[in-house]
Amino acid sequence: MPDPSSPAPIRVAVVNDHEVVVAGVAAMLAGDDRVRVVELASRVPVLSEVDVVLYDLYARARVAEQQAGRLISSLSVPVVLFGWQLDDVLVEEALSAGARGCVPKSATAAELVDVLTRVHAGEVVVRLEAVAEESADDHGEERALPGSRQLQWPGKAEGLSARESEIIALITQGLTNEDIAARAHLSINSVKTYIRTSYRKMGVERRSQAVLWGVQHGFAPEAARRIG
Incomplete structure (x- = not known):
């Protein structure tokens, strides 16, 4: 009571x-x-x-x-x-x-x-x-930030880290790699690394496939x- x-x-x-x-x-x-x-x-x-x-x-x-x-x-x-x-x-x-x-x-x-x-x-x-920024190791895998297990984000169930999820969300919204780098204050090489590791986890190879995957998995704003 x-x-x-x-x-x-x-x-x-x-x-x-x-x-x-x-x-x-x-x-x-x-x-x-x-x-x-x-x-x-x-x-x-x-x-x-x-x-x-x-x-x-x-x-x-x-x-x-x-x-x-x-x-x-x-x-x-x-x-x-x-x-x-x-x-x-x-x-x-x-x-x-x-x-x-x-x-x-x-x-x-x-x-x-x-x-x-x-x-x-x-x-x-x-x-x-x-x-701290999530960092990719030599194998391209990312370490989640401390406490991230408490939160949910699109793609988490499929293995995407929080940062990878945000990058895929921006791709789903139609941003280019250069747009994402400027918006997220990352180097273009970091953006490409996040995209590469994300695509592997998502099972896609091309940007058009990634956009479709993103729409189907809750990355489009609603x-x-x-x-x-």
Whole structure:
């Protein structure tokens, strides 16, 4: 039975372009009575009355020129950004746009909830520690970032790492290798390595096959909302 003296849980909306991504973040938060996910929104405005919006940066590079910047400026509640690559430039863009928090996906569920709680209390919280680029070894295989087992992303069941998944999502959206390198702040050789290892896991050889595979496996952005 809930303790009537305990504070009410913080109401959180999780937002991203991909329904499977927001569902994975919501699952990560489940079980902590300090927060309650009341809405999952992909490519649609947040409708519920919430205290904090958690914006997942999956397959997104910067803030200023993308949906995250528009979302932050349009909401009257604090926004926390959640992503693999939180460098100084992205954080500066986010805070300038009005974000109140930035937290890496290497954070544990408890650490993420702690950030949401502090932001809700009025703090600006930026965590950058333990964020490292996934690296390919001599065999082209990637090591997942610490804590990545807590999250879900398109293609995870088929063996794609989080970074490979984001690259395939960008390919599915029609970006060239040069576009992906610029957007994800990677070298063109790194992009090609991620594509090569991803294609092997996906069982495809050509870009057209990769796009079709991506559409069939949830990589195309979709509009969806779940409330409650």
